[in-house]
Amino acid sequence: MEFYINGQYIKPENESEIPKYSPVTGELLYKFPSATKAEAQNAIDSAMDAFPNWSATNSKERSMLLLKVYNLIESQRSELEDILMKENGKIISEAKGEVDGVLDQLWYYIGFERKLNGDYVEGDTGMRRIIQSRVPYGVVLALTPWNFPAAMVVRKLAPALLCGNTVILKPSSDTPGSAEWIVKKFSEAGFPKGVVNFITGSGSTIGDYLVENRKVSLITMTGSTEVGQHIMNKASSNMAKLILELGGKAPFMVWKDADLKNAIDTLMWAKYSNAGQSCIAAERLYVHEDIYSKFIQLFKDASMKITMGSPINSSMGPLINSKAVSGTSKILNEAAEGGSKITKMGLAASEKQFRNGFFYNPVLVEGADQNSNIFQEEIFAPVLPAMSVNDEEQLLQLANDSKYGLASYLFTRDIGFAMRFSEKIRFGELYINMPGPESSQGYHTGFRMTGQAGEGSVHGIEEYLHLKNTYIDFSMD
Numbered sequence: 331m332e333f334y335i336n337g338q339y340i341k342p343e344n345e346s347e348i349p350k351y352s353p354v355t356g357e358l359l360y361k362f363p364s365a366t367k368a369e370a371q372n373a374i375d376s377a378m379d380a381f382p383n384w385s386a387t388n389s390k391e392r393s394m395l396l397l398k399v400y401n402l403i404e405s406q407r408s409e410l411e412d413i414l415m416k417e418n419g420k421i422i423s424e425a426k427g428e429v430d431g432v433l434d435q436l437w438y439y440i441g442f443e444r445k446l447n448g449d450y451v452e453g454d455t456g457m458r459r460i461i462q463s464r465v466p467y468g469v470v471l472a473l474t475p476w477n478f479p480a481a482m483v484v485r486k487l488a489p490a491l492l493c494g495n496t497v498i499l500k501p502s503s504d505t506p507g508s509a510e511w512i513v514k515k516f517s518e519a520g521f522p523k524g525v526v527n528f529i530t531g532s533g534s535t536i537g538d539y540l541v542e543n544r545k546v547s548l549i550t551m552t553g554s555t556e557v558g559q560h561i562m563n564k565a566s567s568n569m570a571k572l573i574l575e576l577g578g579k580a581p582f583m584v585w586k587d588a589d590l591k592n593a594i595d596t597l598m599w600a601k602y603s604n605a606g607q608s609c610i611a612a613e614r615l616y617v618h619e620d621i622y623s624k625f626i627q628l629f630k631d632a633s634m635k636i637t638m639g640s641p642i643n644s645s646m647g648p649l650i651n652s653k654a655v656s657g658t659s660k661i662l663n664e665a666a667e668g669g670s671k672i673t674k675m676g677l678a679a680s681e682k683q684f685r686n687g688f689f690y691n692p693v694l695v696e697g698a699d700q701n702s703n704i705f706q707e708e709i710f711a712p713v714l715p716a717m718s719v720n721d722e723e724q725l726l727q728l729a730n731d732s733k734y735g736l737a738s739y740l741f742t743r744d745i746g747f748a749m750r751f752s753e754k755i756r757f758g759e760l761y762i763n764m765p766g767p768e769s770s771q772g773y774h775t776g777f778r779m780t781g782q783a784g785e786g787s788v789h790g791i792e793e794y795l796h797l798k799n800t801y802i803d804f805s806m807d
């Protein structure tokens with residue numbers, strides 16, 4: 331793997347330092363480089379030097395380059411799908427779905443050419459005006475997670491570049507391969523040198539150097555709340571603008587009048603897609619007591635059919651690494667020791683080549699307390715704690731009782747009930763009688779410790795633009 335700095339592929343100083351293991355088989359896939367401070371500085375300087383010319387281009391020119399990226403990805407998409415299956419462990423339908431998402435986002439941002447408008451505001455006298463123009467921030471540092479390693483890269487690069495910023499991308503150390511592939515498409519599309527830069531390396535070694543750098547004006551990071559907090563502290567040294575898309579603990583709520591088939595089908599998607607490793611995954615199940623037993627039985631029956639193994643013909647992939655496996659077991663053991671009932675479901679991978687993969691069977695946890703870790707901490711695995719409820723206020727209180735506030739799901743036929751929830755729930759997203767994921771034209775954002783700012787929609791694009799004011803008096807002759 332090479333770095334891409336100032337329009338050139340560069341042989342890294344520490345060529346093969348960090349091992350990457352296959353989530354599907356457990357074997358070593360490849361080793362990749364860890365950037366030194368000098369290499370990180372090179373990438374930052376290159377982005378800084380490219381900024382004046384790039385920001386002086388018109389958004390139509392920038393959008394046309396993004397269109398070339400779109401066409402390159404669309405025509406070569408099977409390569410990216412293959413990388414996603416290998417390094418992330420996605421099953422084939424999920425890999426295809428992620429590439430669909432990549433293309434959808436690109437298409438959406440491309441459409442914003444010549445639509446990045448400002449305002450012309452009345453001044454304090456009749457002959458004065460204020461021109462409020464939206465201008466790019468400058469050098470953007472993009473830090474991406476492993477769970478949607480292609481979509482998250484594009485969701486940051488496309489709006490940042492469209493708005494006239496230049497970028498340094500440092501992807502997750504669990505999935506640098508898909509980021510490297512996407513950056514190649516930006517290079518092939520003909521983005522000017524220095525506009526897009528790519529380095530790899532562990533966040534814990536090179537992250538602070540990047541985040542604290544005075545030349546970085548905006549940091550857009552998707553990842554855990556813990557790392558987001560760390561970045562927020564470090565970024566106080568340069569006052570960089572922050573876009574932080576962090577953890578989730580989505581409540582999945584099923585009321586007594588719900589369409590149970592729709593609720594079960596959606597829960598199967600919300601809990602098991604990406605093996606539960608999604609920021610909008612169902613992480614807590616609250617079901618009305620009148621239908622609790624029936625619904626839980628339906629969920630168990632469906633979960634028993636989950637298969638694992640080959641990404642081509644199973645219904646759920648593995649966890650990302652061995653640390654995720656041990657972390658999930660730890661929180662489950664704690665719940666079991668606290669007296670919860672643990673029901674293991676699904677069919678483990680039986681073929682020999684998958685026995686060392688990081689697969690984790692679906693698990694239902696019943697009887698845990700709302701204050702326990704299993705109901706409060708992000709699990710990020712196919713594990714679901716469930717609880718019965720009987721009152722609207724109680725349900726609302728339980729749902730909002732979380733340090734996270736990203737996605738939430740509600741199933742009911744009662745429109746009044748649904749609207750009251752929509753008004754009172756303190757989450758960035760409420761899906762009523764439907765699954766996610768978020769749309770490109772929706773503003774993906776979270777309350778509380780899920781972070782700051784958001785991505786997608788015109789509001790997400792505007793996060794990459796500074797609002798600047800020019801006061802003008804035109805009263806003189």
Ligand code: NAP
Nearest residue numbers: 474475476501502503532533537553554557575576577609
């Ligand atoms: P993570 O461990 O927090 O890492 C995220 C990114 O930050 C990676 O590129 C990581 O690099 C980097 N990083 C780590 N320490 C750093 C530091 N000190 N300075 C600068 N960068 C640093 O998160 P993850 O495990 O990849 O992703 C899973 C998390 O992402 C979950 O909590 C999930 O909920 C969240 N997520 C949120 C959303 C959303 O939209 N809200 C979407 C997807 C995922 P290394 O890999 O090299 O450490």
